[in-house]
Amino acid sequence: MSAATVAGKVRSAPEIRRDPVTGRWVIISTDRARHPQDFIREPVRPRGVTVCPFCAGNEDRTPPEILSYRPNGHGWGLRVISNKFPALRVEGDLGRTGDGLYDRMNGIGAHELIIETPDHRLSLAELGSKQVEDLFWAFRDRVLDLRRDSRIRYILLFKNHGEAAGGMIEHTHSQLMGLPVVPIAVQEELDGARRHYEYKERCIYCDVLRQDLEDGSRIVLESDYVVAIQPYAARFPFETWLMPRAHVSHFENSDAAVIANMAWALQTTVQRLERVLEFPAYNMVLHSSPVQEAALPWYHWHLEIIPRLTRVAGFEWGTGFHINPTPPEEAARFLRDASI
């Protein structure tokens, strides 16, 4: 197969490839920046001149709406749209094929954006509490819809806030990717949690919560249904996990009280991080069970929030080897003591 043939083939649609050694899947996308010159400099965007397609009144500048909430009866409060430049597409079949050692499939899946407010000026920390709760209801509504497509094995819900975290659009929004594979870091968690369960017949996350609540030193905040901790082996300074107290493997099976508490905990945690770290870029990733699986006694859904601070060596992300300069007990103390 010549280079031209391969290049021609992948240009037509995104492709998912498997690393033959580790089993890690990667989306090879062609709708985004591709040529060397695209990487060289960030374009200087004339801020204030460009029209934001996520603002109220500009709805015709986005792909068609998938879902919206209109809490006041007039005008939307939250809106879900397809990504204009999706990394994955719903149309077509998986087309799993091998090529000698290598495995690939077509880039089938969903890539949606959840616009959290029509107001460009607000950040997640500044939204009304009902609006943050609606973000989780939108996550849930979209998961319940998309999981009916049996090709979709995992649904990644996340937010990139700020350029250092990969956030390219200023207007506050989250993202959904429905994937035909389970991301490797999630699979490692599932495998590790299952090993613990097979040995002890207990959920390891429930065990972590029990031990950390008793110890107290890594707790950031708690409510009736949710606890925020700095994990014992935090990879990054101020890495924060928000965990439902009660065992639930799938986010979408949580009840209203947990969702309301999680929304409160997320907003409060972000407010504390913004206070202590002066408005850092951050990533939020919801870790949940594969959507086609029944309830799992060993996995416990949770949210991970990772501020993207300077001075973290790039190689750490490539080796899985991390040096964290802030003991999680100290980070927890700073966050507990923050006045918001």
Next chain:
Amino acid sequence: MSAATVAGKVRSAPEIRRDPVTGRWVIISTDRARHPQDFIREPVRPRGVTVCPFCAGNEDRTPPEILSYRPNGHGWGLRVISNKFPALRVEGDLGRTGDGLYDRMNGIGAHELIIETPDHRLSLAELGSKQVEDLFWAFRDRVLDLRRDSRIRYILLFKNHGEAAGGMIEHTHSQLMGLPVVPIAVQEELDGARRHYEYKERCIYCDVLRQDLEDGSRIVLESDYVVAIQPYAARFPFETWLMPRAHVSHFENSDAAVIANMAWALQTTVQRLERVLEFPAYNMVLHSSPVQEAALPWYHWHLEIIPRLTRVAGFEWGTGFHINPTPPEEAARFLRDASI
């Protein structure tokens, strides 16, 4: 255990902690930036005014020299020193302890810097070919010395070039970390490669080389002893792997011809990346077998070079889920066509 006790304990020495779910080890370091204000802004360094401790004539400003090469008989050409702010320390014992669910050990190990030239103005791409070769000889000399310490299980050899890649010192240098654990990404490679070997009785990297050389579309350059490829499931645009043609599991067991060829391939690859991507920041990581293990028939040492380009979402490094906008076949073509 109170927060103060824990904080007090970790302040005294670096600590290595294990994530109970995934088994990932993390260094919790306290010699580096720790308080929130340390993360908030990069200090503006008055360039040109500060004295570079890595330049010739300033040897008394660094920790004691571990090794140096003096190819001309007068003045050093390459110099190895301890890191002034080590993430790990050689003194003490491992002190493996458990605390309920959690496992920890003391941050025992080595953290050394290899200063590649006395000349501040040169980058790796501009060094003499013998100087690049000497970098690999220094890697080898240090590995042969450190592996005599049975506490050291893995030796990570790497280079962070440019601030976006975590390089904080301008003067060109590489780093060595002798670790009491194997980094998780390396362990996954070892496990995956062993599974392939158990099934097929062949090294998977040898198989990759054979298939990619026949296909040709992902080859960047080749010499008698080394081949540079864009991997089939590249996580990052222009991610490049340099592999010895012949099977060797441990870098330090390579012979002089392989080392000379690898030095040439590294410098040529970096020159091509700098030409095509206009001097990107990059990480180079040498993947080799754990130093206390005998020769492995399933693992094949290699170098991975990852340019740190803009617009890569931060969440990808946290989930192990990557979207690569440049098909490796196209990246290989750009690098092959670059005139250097």
